Amino acid sequence: MESRSVLLKEAHALQCDAEDGLARFREAFYIQPGIVYLDGNSLGLLSRRAEEALLRALDDWKTRGIDGWTEGDNPWFYQAERLGAMSAPLVGAEPDEVVVSGSTTVNLHQLAAAFFCPEGKRSKILADELNFPSDIYALQSQLRLRGLDPADYLVRVKSRDGRYLAEEDIIAAMTEEVALIVLPTVLYKSGQLLDIPRLTAEAHARGILIGFDGCHSVGAIPHRFSEWGVDFAYWCTYKYLNSGPGGVGGLYVNRKHFGRLPGLAGWFGSDKEKQFDMEHDFTPARTAGAYQIGTPHILSMAPLFGSLEMFAEAGMEAIRDKSLRQTRYLMDLIDMELPDMGFVIGSPREDERRGGHVSLEHPEAARISQALKAHGVIPDFRAPNVIRLAPVALYTSYHEVWRAVQVLKRIMQEKLYERYENKRGVVT
Numbered sequence: 001m002e003s004r005s006v007l008l009k010e011a012h013a014l015q016c017d018a019e020d021g022l023a024r025f026r027e028a029f030y031i032q033p034g035i036v037y038l039d040g041n042s043l044g045l046l047s048r049r050a051e052e053a054l055l056r057a058l059d060d061w062k063t064r065g066i067d068g069w070t071e072g073d074n075p076w077f078y079q080a081e082r083l084g085a086m087s088a089p090l091v092g093a094e095p096d097e098v099v100v101s102g103s104t105t106v107n108l109h110q111l112a113a114a115f116f117c118p119e120g121k122r123s124k125i126l127a128d129e130l131n132f133p134s135d136i137y138a139l140q141s142q143l144r145l146r147g148l149d150p151a152d153y154l155v156r157v158k159s160r161d162g163r164y165l166a167e168e169d170i171i172a173a174m175t176e177e178v179a180l181i182v183l184p185t186v187l188y189k190s191g192q193l194l195d196i197p198r199l200t201a202e203a204h205a206r207g208i209l210i211g212f213d214g215c216h217s218v219g220a221i222p223h224r225f226s227e228w229g230v231d232f233a234y235w236c237t238y239k240y241l242n243s244g245p246g247g248v249g250g251l252y253v254n255r256k257h258f259g260r261l262p263g264l265a266g267w268f269g270s271d272k273e274k275q276f277d278m279e280h281d282f283t284p285a286r287t288a289g290a291y292q293i294g295t296p297h298i299l300s301m302a303p304l305f306g307s308l309e310m311f312a313e314a315g316m317e318a319i320r321d322k323s324l325r326q327t328r329y330l331m332d333l334i335d336m337e338l339p340d341m342g343f344v345i346g347s348p349r350e351d352e353r354r355g356g357h358v359s360l361e362h363p364e365a366a367r368i369s370q371a372l373k374a375h376g377v378i379p380d381f382r383a384p385n386v387i388r389l390a391p392v393a394l395y396t397s398y399h400e401v402w403r404a405v406q407v408l409k410r411i412m413q414e415k416l417y418e419r420y421e422n423k424r425g426v427v428t
């Protein structure tokens with residue numbers, strides 16, 4: 001057992017890097033000199049391989065024109081399905097249970113439109129009070145579209161402490177009135193990882209369908225959606241999957257639901273053999289591809305080819321292992337270096353309950369975040385008092401984690417944050 005004080009030494013960080021089996025992936029990314037980027041859970045960095053994949057798509061357009069749909073190494077007509085198959089190992093699904101399409105919010109609309117089937121008394125949607133607002137807005141509008149008042153029909157499980165959700169509370173809310181449950185895999189503020197298999201089993205035991213928002217877990221944590229029987233899931237690809245701003249989202253539908261009509265139908269959800277027959281009778285694909293709507297955003301999904309190849313090479317287990325080590329190291333350093341500075345770690349300490357980032361709470365979080373940024377450490381601020389720090393397994397080094405804490409310590413000891421205004425920017 002190494003004593004905890006060993007962790008404090010710079011040499012320890014350098015040794016961890018030397019022993020890191022994923023260290024080689026860092027070179028594939030564009031990392032700004034001197035900057036410690038800990039915001040990969042909001043927008044992942046660009047890799048050379050993602051860039052090359054995008055340039056290849058542009059070149060296909062340049063040289064092939066319309067024939068890019070059917071010719072070349074990655075004919076655009078099959079791109080969403082091919083990227084879905086490449087994403088499937090990340091979520092533990094069959095290749096045809098995943099498609100790359102839409103965005104997080106659009107996919108939730110699509111899936112709620114298909115899977116929310118109110119019948120008699122069973123007519124409510126169960127969500128939680130800590131979820132990302134966009135998910136809640138989508139569910140509210142889905143209810144309104146069915147003539148149901150969200151004030152009565154959207155049930156939001158309460159948090160006991162404003163940070164975490166208790167699985168028992170969620171299960172207790174699974175009443176006979178609930179038709180559909182939508183929850184995040186990992187909470188975007190605290191980084192709590194919910195017990196997905198347990199919640200899925202409890203929902204199904206009560207005849208309730210359940211879907212998950214995987215924005216904060218896909219690319220950071222392995223999943224076994226098919227094995228757990230999760231009905232559907234959706235996620236973005238611009239966070240841990242590094243597909244670029246506005247990159248196309250992903251969705252999973254368990255194969256037991258194949259053949260169900262998509263809620264929002266469009267011609268790209270057609271059986272591929274039938275699509276160009278141009279008939280007015282819709283024949284949906286018997287795959288997750290049925291949930292596509294219109295023409296895929298080819299250029300916004302192209303970077304994923306390069307990015308997903310790296311995930312296949314690195315392996316999700318190794319990524320999760322490094323991510324857990326780095327978040328644990330970060331929390332240990334904060335405990336030891338900043339004991340009396342008013343920080344509270346607002347993320348679970350237990351590995352099996354923690355996602356990919358550490359949430360650091362402080363009354364001066366807004367000003368501290370600005371000071372961090374000015375001193376070369378890029379955090380993510382979430383009002384009113386949360387600083388999120390995400391070491392990303394594919395490109396963050398242990399030495400960077402160590403440096404970030406050194407910078408934070410200086411900012412606190414010298415009260416450098418007092419030079420900044422207590423307000424947030426437009427985006428974070």
Ligand SMILES: *Cc1c(COP(=O)(O)O)cnc(C)c1O
Pocket residue numbers: 103104105106131132134135184188213215216236
């Ligand atoms: C990032 C994120 C979103 C964003 O939705 P978009 O449709 O991609 O803008 C939604 N939900 C959660 C939980 C997120 O973390």
